[in-house]
Amino acid sequence: MKLTDLSKLNTKRRDALNSFGISSVMDLLYLFPRRYIDKSNIKPIQMVTESADPVSIVGKVDSKEVQGYGHKRRLEVYVSDQTGTLKVVWFKGWKYFMSKFKEGQLVSLFGKPKRFGRSISMAHPDVEVLQSRDDIEKYNTLLPIYPSGKPLSKAYITHKMIAEWVDEALNKLDVPEFLPQAIIEQHTFKPRHEALQSIHRPESQQEASHALERFKYEELFLFELSMAKIKQMQRAKAEGPALKPGPLTSAFFKKILPFELTKGQISALSDIRSDVESQTQMNRLLQGDVGAGKTVVAIGAALMAIDSGYQATLMAPTEILAEQHFHTIKKYLEPLGINYRLLVGGQKKSLRDDVLSDIAGGTCNMVVGTHAIIQDQVQFHKLGLAIIDEQHRFGVKQRTEMLQKGDHPHLLVMSATPIPRSLAMTVYSDLDISLIKELPGGRKPVKTAVRTDKDQETIHNFMAETVADGGQIYVVYPLIEESEALDLKDATMGFEKLKRRFPDIPMGLLHGQMKSEEKESIMSSFADGKLKILVSTTVIEVGVDVPNANVMIIEHAERFGLSQLHQLRGRIGRGSRQSYCILKPGQKLSESGRYRLKKMVETTDGFEIAEADLKLRGPGDFLGTKQSGLPEFQYADIVEDRLLLEQAKSDAWKIISRDPQLKLSEHESLKKIFTPYFKQRAEYFGIG
């Protein structure tokens, strides 16, 4: 059945539907009502009181007018039913609503009534224009309200039309089930066709919600099935190089490393060891809060590769971080006589050529760098292990490109973004996870406070004391890409001011637009303790490690997200000194800005902060959906529907382990839906 087979669906309307993302009857059936008008729940206007829950009202438009001047301009519409009149206000988008409403029109409103003085009014309600009262009467109880958008309204496609097309399609078509019968029964889901009917024509809100569960499950299940299959394919096909620790590894841990490993580091290393010894390609995520000590674990893993005659590589998202790793590696690996090289974008051609030939010839055992490593010209002699630091900064694609640099090299990715474990297992469900829970001993939690410009003198005195005491200070300015020049000015000006205030204290300025050598020299002078104060944009955000730095002042702190603030703060509190973080908000503080700063003062626990951030931003933004390889779910919310997600995952694994090719007859219709879905996902992961 084609869209145009539906009554009154001409090509013009079809085109409009197409540009709204609906290109088949099935798509139309999967366009779910955004809400329902519940006839039994419509409030007479007289009965409306202030309420935090939205209420539903149906009435006629009496009058409309624009009030006020400038930014106080607003549209006021009066709507009445037999019992009274309600004022409805739009501050934003009032021009649009001005043209949308006509006097005498019947409208349904859904919003929160609020009291102003003596009268009740409603601001920015969800609004639908109804043709007539029949629109409501006709439906048993609930009238579906569909998502709307420009293409639809332009072609005069109304809710009623959509509802009628859906009715017609559901009457003529039999939408086949594809979930296995066992799953339907186990979860008491409705069969697909019936569930669609319940979504589009529910008799009660409960009926609609119950049906929706099924569709949430459906998309989570397909996703988990594809992840299970990807993981299974990776396991089956990939024979990894056989690596094992040898003299270099043991010399490193016994003689060179200046501290004892934490429990988490030891167990992560033993996970890695059993992976790489097994001859199956490792695919492991090492998760640990900032400062947990992931780098030494990575070096330990690299040594296992080098001990076994292979090369290892470590890729970081920024040059500064790559350079820092380079210095760490120099400190640890030089005494072992290991050849290591740095590969970043800004290098001179002659140097670069030399590095490339060292890598290709195999004289270099360990390569540290940025994404320059995954470029075409780079050819490894014999890559055994690829490590990606701060992996959330990279995409799945770059992960895949990295793996193509060798013959099934082992992969270790590292991330400090702590996310709730169940979520991690889903987002990274193609990876095994090792978690470092504790920070190395002897650290004191960072003390955090919010201070304003009024406290400037106190802050300056504190800075002077810190330096006199042998400590070091970061002063951080935000960098927002759109206005890089402007923010740079902020940092530069802040730097000049501080220099005038403290002419005798050596300080440096660091920002993204500097040349590599310049950045490197400033960063290493700060690391060596020659510079006492480092004024910087957020280039220092990821991974930078200067244990002696114990104070961080964050300017315009409200402009940062919670996770980002946590990352920044993770730069201090790394040594034995007590560390302090001072958050300085700018002028205007939004509600969420205030909340973020408060949260930072309250806790230093990365997981608690991540949880709060996740709530604030939603999973898509929090995880960087595109980066993480997680699809945008249409109906499910991976945070709210966590339970359903875990069920889908365990169901999917059961099926894939029992019937990897979906050959059993009970999986026949599942296979039909899954095959094209999987093809897309697999391409994304570079498999297939």
Ligand code: ADP
């Ligand atoms: P992250 O996990 O954030 O990458 P790093 O690897 O940069 O953390 O380690 C943070 C700091 O802790 C470094 O200075 C490192 O030398 C130090 N460190 C790591 N492990 C230990 C340990 N077991 N005991 C003491 N210090 C450690």
Ligand code: MG
């Ligand atoms: Mg790190």
